[in-house]
Amino acid sequence: MPVKKSYKNILWGYAFLLLVLAYIFGLFIDLTGDSGLYAAIARQMVESHDWLTLKINKELYDQKPHLLFWLAGLGIKIFGNTNFAFKIFPTLWALAGVYFTYRLGKLLYSKTAGKYAALIAGTSQVFVLYLLDIHTDTVLQTGVILALWQLTAFLKSGTPIHFFWGFVGVGLAMLAKGPVGAVIPFFMVFIYLIARKDYRHIFHPKWFFGIIIAFIVVSPSLVHLYKSFGTEGIRFFFITNNFGRISGEYAGSSNDPFFYLYNSLWIFLPWTVFVVFAVFSEIKSWFSKKKSDVWGIALLGSVLIFTVILSIAKGKSPNYFLMAVFPIAVLTGRWMAQNVSSSTKTEKSVQGFQWAVIGIILLVFGLALFINQGNNGWLPIALILFFLIAVIFAFRFQNKKSLRVILVSFVLAGTLSLFLNVSVIPHLYDYQGARQVVRIYQQNRNENDKLYNFDLEEYELFFMAKDSVGNIDTWEKLFEVLERPGSWVYTNSTKFEEISHLEYKTDTAFVIRQHGMNHLNGRFLNPATRESNLKTNYLIRISGK
Template identity: 25%
Template sequence: METLVLKKDYIVLYVLLGIVYLSGMYLPLMENDSAQHAVMAMRMFLENDFLHLYKGDALYLDKPHMHFWLAAISFKIFGISHWAYRLPAIFFTIIGAISCNRLSKIFYGNEAAHIASLVFLSSQAIVLANHDVRTDAVLTGATIFAVWQLVLFVNKVQLVHGILGGIGLGIAFSSKGQLAVFVAGICVLSHIFYTRKWNVIVQWKTIVSALFFVIAISPVLYAYYIQFDLHPENVVNGKTNVSGLRFILWDQSVHRLTANGFKETSPDYFFFFHTLLWAFLPWSLIAYIALYQRCKQLVRIRFRYERNTEMLTSIGVLVVLIVISFSKFKLPHYLNSLLPILSVLVAGFLLDLYNKHRRKLINGLLFFQIGVLILGSVLLLFLIFWIFPIPHVGLMLCYLLLIVGGIIIMTISINKMRKLIVVSVYFMILINFCLNTQFYPNLLLYQAGNNAAKIIDREKINPEKVFMGEGRPSWSLDFYTQRITPGISLKRIKNTLHHHDWLFVYQHQLNELKEQQLVWDKKYEINHHRITRLTKKFLNPNTRHTVLEKAFLLRIKKE
């Protein structure tokens, strides 16, 4: 029987995926979260203070420290840049891909291993998480690493796997809190239930594993204790006597479930189920079919253990999805830590279809994937080139070569399952390469902060003489001037700024300055839009001007 995915297939696809991820590393950072997190990490580095987290001038009590520590360490080694900020995310994504590979090999053998890695790396939300970097890339990589090691620990009861699993889970917890513990815990418990290896729970080695988890999270606990518990006088969200330890160990997760202290985002109990349709592109339909088939199989065999069958990636994932669906505070990236686990499920399912010669279903899936991906690619390419100007001829040549490559892959005579996998990964490479090299670079021309920083650099303006209007921070301006730009009350601005100081403001703030008869002798006007919240009017080049906001860089003149 022909090998499902040839070595030359996955080597070429890994290289092309690497190019896609590399192209995303050099994009300017997007506001709000990505640029905000980068500035928070930059502040740690500049002030050499790794214990306190601030969002502007306010104490920050939300995400724990790991993501910011890793970015700050990267700045310390490589200097402040957007690619250095993204480097830890790339590193943990590679760890995630390796963990998918190894976990899939445990459950389904060598042939499924690289399929799982390719599914994971080509998933839309994972690609997005590596250029719009928040806490999720570190969380995702550390979570699947922990699951892989803990599965090995359950299977072999070897201390090294328990220790590595505890450390991995500790890093994941230190990135986003209890979500990682819940995801990994439910999935590993489902594996224990299916394999009936309950004795592992009472092993002394399990206690050691738990101890290493506690050791791994202790730096974050210590930092919270120093910043909050030692200072009950601090005001956080209008309250005093706020415990950082209680927050990270309990309040963060419970409050998000109940929307206590958070604005309720969606009452839709199916939010995560339909969000998965785009987050796990192009594998979402296959994942749902695989999830249904695996659950059906487990019920049919009454959860009796069978070789090459597992319930970690099906029942485990389903339980997590159902529980988080009852949360009143929902965001799409909460799904990210489940995607590598679903990648293992998809790899096992595709291999099973291939081994059982399920030609009808394979042909149907191939037809669907090719149809959707071609239609989506054509539509996306049309939109990209309609929304923004035609790119450089060199880029056009790259796009043309990728399109020709896709046509060749679809027409060559290879087995249908191999074609399904290669076509699916390849078209996500085409789509995301175009997004990273054409769509996002043009989109970021409408983010005022980073473009104001370009002007400051080009005109050789001293960043120490730049200020911004209070009440509306620009994280990208801070990051690209490598300085926490002071915010100034517009009502006291005449008494605060000096001759030839510079002020960054938005249109509504400029109107207020005019009322105060503030005078300036130089003005740079910059187009601005909230680029993470796109609208039809903005995307349409004919109506874009109607929704653009203006930002200004002013040189103050005083008599």
């Protein structure tokens, strides 16, 4: 093997190692917000031995279907109540989606396009973030891309097995988050048939059988909803939980139509420049005299329709866009495979913009190092040193400038992800109230003591605690708990003041200075102003009247 090729392979291997390490360390980081809620539901599902009826603190749960809870529950069943156990199988399923992205890119365009698509999918900042903070969208995206891959294979070959797996993918996407999982696959097939002027297949009876396959896959959730909530549960699954989020009647209040436009600037990092050029190139081709790529029209058209729906909806969050990342990665992979090795003016512009993006990321990296200098240790210095060495080797042994910038971007993506998952995020998560409460309780509890939560929605507490945590949802339940010596109650400052005026003895009151990770801001991220941004909760131990 030539020396240059050997060194290039080492650099690609080093970048891949950084990324894998970032994935692995992310498995052990605490849960927060929605992921804490999902973990608590999964734990209670496993402990009840009822994998069909979803509950949270004995209350029936209807908000999300079963797929994430089953994947998480499998890990909890095998490994116990740990962050790793909750995340491992949803993570592996999400990574399977990266492979499906490669296969779709390869099927439609080329092996090189597939590799670039997988690279973008697996290193995009939003993908890495939601492996750390598991949401239903983390597993939803894999069902969607499986459906797109297999339905594309069916439309190209007509092979029934691809038809079957395509609708299994649709069913799995719906089993992850409901009917929204069918939106992009439906519009991709519809737009493809319209673009091909294949009108007779639009209303072909075979699609009815595909819908049956999808419904069979999602049927456990429908059975749970009907048994637990009757017809209203079914209505919630198909209508309320979807149209209610669009109108804002059920959830959400945002009127920002450009939310996903400017959030996409970080969602695709470090590949935003390539994505922008690829998307505009695809749209431009629709209006050119040359024959447009039908698959490009179908893929991007379906994503654009989905984005419009998201943009007019009142409920907005970056994770909602996850299911669109893989299809866009395929289109970007195609564009990169066609243009990366060229010396056109466009490609030179892309390189210039990408080096600018790399420079901006490095500045942010440096700022993060500066403001967290007390918690960094040796890792950031080592990562920066090896990054600089990688850049030198890339310039020395990669002659093609376009491939050089891609390689450096890949190394930077892995470097930054590993730094965040080891040196920054775990330290910030120490400020979560639930983590502090569990630590204090385990260190100070007596044998027959019991921990309760009162008027707080830190659901990760119900997952993290070694023993089950009771939930107090009424004042009558609170009075019952306060009658029992050895009861520990975690609550907010308002409820603490009210309890302190009751005729009950408090052995100890621990002050919990905390901040939720779902509401980050500059004052919290800056150690100099962090203390002033913390909220005060209390953990109290009751010794009776």
